[in-house]
Amino acid sequence: MIEFKNVSKVYDNNVTALKDVNIRIERGEFVFLVGPSGAGKSTFIKMLLKEVDPTTGSIILNDNLDITNLKRKQIPFYRRKIGVVFQDFRLIPTLNVYENVAFAMRVVEAPEKEIRKRVPMMLSLVGLSNKYKSLPSELSGGEQQRVSLARAIVNNPSLLIADEPTGNLDPDTALGIMDILNDINRAGTTIVMATHAKDIVDAMKKRVIAIEKGTIARDELRGGYGYED
Known part of the structure; x- marks a missing residue:
């Protein structure tokens, strides 16, 4: 469904956000993306949304679409096929x-x-x-x-990206949102959720991909949060 192949990202200020990332997320998975602030999670998400491109490597969707090769005019149509939920809601x-x-x-x-x-x-x-x-x-x-x-x-959408969707919510409300996300996932939608919500990650026992200093530090099928921040 989603495959990062030897993906690295070095920004213009010589900051390395991701370094030689290789990861595959299968259709229908629910994946938590965790790690300290500045670890590279935001860059990972932005790459999926085609907001930034890798410096090297490729990102493949559905085994045949290399989004790193998309032309500018193709990007809006690509994004329409992805659902996105942000921390700050972004309603009109x-x-x-x-x-x-x-x-x-x-x-x-x-x-x-x-x-x-x-x-x-x-x-x-x-x-x-x-x-x-x-x-x-x-x-x-x-x-x-x-x-x-x-x-x-x-x-x-076949893919839903959730970027800190519970960050502005109280714990009880956050659990309600996670119940809905779980239902969406059970219906077949792949979910990639970046979060600092330790209690939620530890309770749900989904796949956890931890990014530290731009590299994949941990990839566990029924993982926990693993950090104290």
Whole structure:
């Protein structure tokens, strides 16, 4: 599903973010990406989103797409196939819950009939059917993140990238978000989640890839967080 082959990244200031990374993530896996701040996790995520390119090496998706070779005009279409959830939600403040989720479908020019069918399904999945008319400012942090999740999966992506999705949430709310992510994963979506949430990683016993100083320090199928930060 995702394969990093001899991937290194050296930024213009001669900072090495990743060094000779070789990793394969299979379709349908749930992977936690952990490590100290500055270890290279953000660069790993940005490479998957085609925001930065490797200095050397290649990144292969679905065994046949080398995203390092994508042309600039192909990148927006590639990104439309990936769901992304951020720590700060990134909802459009002037659109209500329904329209925020529908926006992701309109970007890919989905038929309005399909939008009217699928958006309510996603809002039901994340438990927000009764909030569809609410603006983001009228929602709690946990509710906003659930809208973000609904938006991320409304186009049925095969890959969901979650970048610190529980970072701004209290522990109970964070567990609720993880329950939804678990359900999404069980339905077949591959999830790669960068996090510092030790309790969540330790409790869920998913695959853990630890990055330290730009290299893969640990790769465990039922791993723990392993850090104190």
